[in-house]
Amino acid sequence: MDKPEEEFDRVDELIQLSLKLFLERGYDNTPMSLISKEVGLTKAGIYHHFENKEHILYAVHKRSVERNLLPLIEKAEQISDPETRLRTYLYDLARQLTHEPTATVLLSEARRMSPEHFKEIRGVWRRSYGVIHDAIVELQKLGRCPKHLDPAFATFSALGSASWIVFWFDYSRPEGGEEVARTIVDIFMKGLLA
């Protein structure tokens, strides 16, 4: 990597501003000319970094999963006890979503990415799914979770209760975030292990 640091900052600023515009206006309603104006770069300057608008959408998603999701996955994967691992991951995920409202639009615009880009991002989502799913299967094998529960459906149930946060949480009152995450984990873990 021999790009100067300043250039990296500029690219990161472009990604952040694009995310903001995608959130406010939707991906389709955000022309390159507006991104160019907001970030204070000529269109040629932007095309120097990104082939086209889809590449910016991909960069926005990549930045989001690398900053918000991968660290939680890697932390969870270090924990050997499946109950602690599941409890920790679901809490961290819910807590993260009370900090980071951007996942909403990212999700609804994800399919605008090229198949290759979408596949890469979906790979991280699948790893997140795997953390929960594998912990449930381990708990079932250990006899700590009823075997009649379908592990896939249970996983989506947990992911849903956390992911839904972005649709209802009041981001102007972030102090509630901890209790939201605690409530979700509390109900799910008790329901799962009952």
Added chain:
Amino acid sequence: MDKPEEEFDRVDELIQLSLKLFLERGYDNTPMSLISKEVGLTKAGIYHHFENKEHILYAVHKRSVERNLLPLIEKAEQISDPETRLRTYLYDLARQLTHEPTATVLLSEARRMSPEHFKEIRGVWRRSYGVIHDAIVELQKLGRCPKHLDPAFATFSALGSASWIVFWFDYSRPEGGEEVARTIVDIFMKGLLA
């Protein structure tokens, strides 16, 4: 209502086709000219029924809550025991979402409605929220659910696990729907009443 039945059918067809187009292309990417072409009506013919495209979006939402959500709410509101009411409503809601994949785009496009229209649709969503929330508060008063649980956060947790269905359920294999709904209700109710 003195409109001939045929005209109602035509309007219903227009709403259904618009929903299909909004789902496939997004609301912004669906011009009136395309709706007009697909439904086989002139633009003037459409404007006879709907003032503008936003009115079609509103009609799509109205049809969706009237057909899919209100009947479940009304059924639940007849049940006096709060546990049975909650269990029934959450099951019906999840089951409904395994039948009806359209809620996804409806949700992400809801804010494109006028404030008055959005308020009306949101009123039905709030009533749905109320069914779950009020049952939880009743269960807490009866000592059948721990008082430390925040009823609002618990409600959103339940709604999230059900609503998330539209993002992952494989609608080409509808036979799994019953077990999905059962799993969600099973985990949530056990977690809540534990």
